[in-house]
Amino acid sequence: MTKPLPVGATIGILGGGQLGRMLSAAASRLGLKTHIFEPGANPPAADVAHAVTTASYDDHAALTAFGNAVDVITYEFENIPTSALDLLESLAPIHPGRQALATSQDRLTEKNFLQSLGLQTAPFANVENAGDLAKAIAEIGTPAILKTRRMGYDGKGQARIMAPLDADQALADMAGAPAILEGFINFSHEVSIIGARGADGAVACYDPGENVHEDGILRTTTVPANLKPSQRTDAVLLAANILNALDYVGVMGVELFVTPNGLIVNEIAPRVHNSGHWTQNGCTVCQFEQHIRAVAGWPLGSGVRHADVVMENLIGDDMDRLPELAHTDAAIHLYGKADVKPGRKMGHVNRIVTKG
Amino acid sequence: MTKPLPVGATIGILGGGQLGRMLSAAASRLGLKTHIFEPGANPPAADVAHAVTTASYDDHAALTAFGNAVDVITYEFENIPTSALDLLESLAPIHPGRQALATSQDRLTEKNFLQSLGLQTAPFANVENAGDLAKAIAEIGTPAILKTRRMGYDGKGQARIMAPLDADQALADMAGAPAILEGFINFSHEVSIIGARGADGAVACYDPGENVHEDGILRTTTVPANLKPSQRTDAVLLAANILNALDYVGVMGVELFVTPNGLIVNEIAPRVHNSGHWTQNGCTVCQFEQHIRAVAGWPLGSGVRHADVVMENLIGDDMDRLPELAHTDAAIHLYGKADVKPGRKMGHVNRIVTKG
Numbered sequence: 001m002t003k004p005l006p007v008g009a010t011i012g013i014l015g016g017g018q019l020g021r022m023l024s025a026a027a028s029r030l031g032l033k034t035h036i037f038e039p040g041a042n043p044p045a046a047d048v049a050h051a052v053t054t055a056s057y058d059d060h061a062a063l064t065a066f067g068n069a070v071d072v073i074t075y076e077f078e079n080i081p082t083s084a085l086d087l088l089e090s091l092a093p094i095h096p097g098r099q100a101l102a103t104s105q106d107r108l109t110e111k112n113f114l115q116s117l118g119l120q121t122a123p124f125a126n127v128e129n130a131g132d133l134a135k136a137i138a139e140i141g142t143p144a145i146l147k148t149r150r151m152g153y154d155g156k157g158q159a160r161i162m163a164p165l166d167a168d169q170a171l172a173d174m175a176g177a178p179a180i181l182e183g184f185i186n187f188s189h190e191v192s193i194i195g196a197r198g199a200d201g202a203v204a205c206y207d208p209g210e211n212v213h214e215d216g217i218l219r220t221t222t223v224p225a226n227l228k229p230s231q232r233t234d235a236v237l238l239a240a241n242i243l244n245a246l247d248y249v250g251v252m253g254v255e256l257f258v259t260p261n262g263l264i265v266n267e268i269a270p271r272v273h274n275s276g277h278w279t280q281n282g283c284t285v286c287q288f289e290q291h292i293r294a295v296a297g298w299p300l301g302s303g304v305r306h307a308d309v310v311m312e313n314l315i316g317d318d319m320d321r322l323p324e325l326a327h328t329d330a331a332i333h334l335y336g337k338a339d340v341k342p343g344r345k346m347g348h349v350n351r352i353v354t355k356g
Numbered sequence: 357m358t359k360p361l362p363v364g365a366t367i368g369i370l371g372g373g374q375l376g377r378m379l380s381a382a383a384s385r386l387g388l389k390t391h392i393f394e395p396g397a398n399p400p401a402a403d404v405a406h407a408v409t410t411a412s413y414d415d416h417a418a419l420t421a422f423g424n425a426v427d428v429i430t431y432e433f434e435n436i437p438t439s440a441l442d443l444l445e446s447l448a449p450i451h452p453g454r455q456a457l458a459t460s461q462d463r464l465t466e467k468n469f470l471q472s473l474g475l476q477t478a479p480f481a482n483v484e485n486a487g488d489l490a491k492a493i494a495e496i497g498t499p500a501i502l503k504t505r506r507m508g509y510d511g512k513g514q515a516r517i518m519a520p521l522d523a524d525q526a527l528a529d530m531a532g533a534p535a536i537l538e539g540f541i542n543f544s545h546e547v548s549i550i551g552a553r554g555a556d557g558a559v560a561c562y563d564p565g566e567n568v569h570e571d572g573i574l575r576t577t578t579v580p581a582n583l584k585p586s587q588r589t590d591a592v593l594l595a596a597n598i599l600n601a602l603d604y605v606g607v608m609g610v611e612l613f614v615t616p617n618g619l620i621v622n623e624i625a626p627r628v629h630n631s632g633h634w635t636q637n638g639c640t641v642c643q644f645e646q647h648i649r650a651v652a653g654w655p656l657g658s659g660v661r662h663a664d665v666v667m668e669n670l671i672g673d674d675m676d677r678l679p680e681l682a683h684t685d686a687a688i689h690l691y692g693k694a695d696v697k698p699g700r701k702m703g704h705v706n707r708i709v710t711k712g
Contacts, residue, residue: 048406301682
């Protein structure tokens with residue numbers, strides 16, 4: 001059991017986007033500093049970080065200085081180059097650990113891992129070439145979806161195969177990257193569960209939220225989700241199962257499809273998650289602070305929900321609605337991004353429904 | 357009516373203590389940057405600020421550079437040297453404005469102002485010398501309390517006069533500073549009301565909190581306060597009265613004594629206030645964000661209380677209780693101060709009682 005980090009200690013965060021920004025603000029509440037490592041200039045997290053290193057993930061001198069300057073390392077995205085992790089882990093503990101990263105970085109590894117725990121996933125098959133794909137389509141059927149094994153997010157690196165005829169184009173879309181074919185799931189809606197596991201092995205989960213996507217990007221999360229009590233319990237148990245199996249330390253997002261045959265795991269993200277942003281205004285301790293508590297070796301805090309919440313992402317031109325939103329009772333959370341781009345997450349709002 | 361500051365704009369904050377720290381974290385939620393001006397090295401606010409200027413208030417070059425780098429100026433303490441304000445106000449708007457500062461910087465000006473609004477204060481008299489003091493004691497009686505007109509906080513610059521015999525020592529304690537004598541108030545308890553006024557003139561007040569002091573330092577604030585509905589209304593009306601009279605923009609703390617003859621104003625603070633820290637976990641928009649919204653020209657947010665809260669300050673050795681507190685459901689807010697000193701505010705906790 002690690003000793004909790006003392007007040008004034010520094011948490012290194014790989015990635016300086018909005019998740020790093022909100023992690024930094026949360027760390028400040030616990031008297032902890034953050035140091036951001038980010039290749040891009042002026043990242044959103046820089047506004048609220050104690051220190052920022054602007055360097056690429058193959059800059060070993062910068063990585064070494066960063067690793068020596070921090071007490072523990074965490075990250076806001078999972079696609080961190082392995083060589084950087086190899087170097088950093090010799091300098092400071094990395095939470096969540098390498099096993100969680102390796103599992104979630106590769107859709108094939110992730111699905112095999114989930115099935116090894118007895119959890120349901122979409123039917124899937126490894127696809128390395130046209131022969132594999134033909135065989136996979138024969139086995140899984142269409143419609144199906146071809147996804148790169150690595151580096152996919154927000155619907156990128158995916159191609160739908162509505163009929164076997166689409167196979168060639170889909171494979172071309174992968175641009176030679178290793179891929180998996182996933183069968184379509186007949187689900188009624190998608191929920192996600194945000195779980196946390198402390199360095200002491202304690203597990204705490206937030207209430208599941210119900211997600212609506214548009215164009216492959218999360219649009220809203222609503223709590224409580226439309227779930228039967230037994231499904232809610234199932235969601236918590238399967239999240240705990242995953243967290244324990246990975247000896248996980250930190251917050252994890254688990255996306256689930258709700259089907260007549262139970263909950264099917266879509267994917268896991270070894271970090272704070274967009275579908276957990278509602279916790280900032282619905283709980284005493286939000287997902288960002290919970291993650292910081294875990295990686296800092298503190299006990300987990302209270303994630304009890306005190307209100308019903310609808311979280312809505314502000315994407316691209318949604319920012320034009322800001323003047324109007326500022327006049328409502330919604331809690332506004334902006335990421336300080338100067339340039340509005342289509343599909344870019346610029347902020348989110350949490351609308352609260354007080355209980356009782 | 358000022359135009360609202362756009363995302364990415366910078367708010368200059370005079371003072372880098374815990375209030376500046378929490379203002380900075382709140383500003384980040386609105387996509388705004390902060391720039392701290394603070395004479396002391398490594399101030400608490402630096403951990404979450406976009407920029408920090410370390411310089412004294414008579415460094416005109418540093419003040420000029422600061423004033424030119426920010427879009428609006430606010431402050432976390434009221435005792436800012438007048439010469440610095442004179443220079444800064446030529447460079448950027450200052451909110452709350454000079455009238456609020458001038459009024460609250462001097463206990464005599466403040467009391468005259470409050471009485472001019474028809475509000476009750478403790479009986480008081482100006483004391484510049486032993487003759488004034490004798491006359492004031494004859495008029496007001498004992499027990500009474502002699503206070504420096506300027507620069508007093510947390511019980512500093514005060515001397516009790518239990519009997520006329522104590523007058524000489526009390527006057528000596530003032531060390532030649534202009535002072536006022538205040539009569540004792542027979543009050544049952546102290547409450548404070550945190551009010552906000554936007555650039556558009558809209559006023560919003562948080563529910564009054566009930567304060568308990570120890571050794572002249574705030575120990576706890578509890579909401580709801582023990583007040584009759586009519587007293588609660590009185591508190592809101594008098595706060596609005598003060599805010600409007602000063603053409604105020606920002607958050608203000610008003611300390612009130614509850615007496616059989618109504619509410620008596622103890623003092624006003626033209627800034628976010630320790631007795632408003634409970635709003636961080638009791639409201640959608642806390643006092644820090646409300647202040648930022650106001651000084652940035654945004655509409656005020658929702659200050660509706662969704663829970664009963666007890667705020668407890670962590671002072672000096674209270675930090676020894678941190679490991680135990682981290683295991684409770686309390687929301688922890690630490691200021692990142694490295695050195696624990698007796699009487700030093702190190703952080704606070706908010707304990708939530710969910711309604712309904």
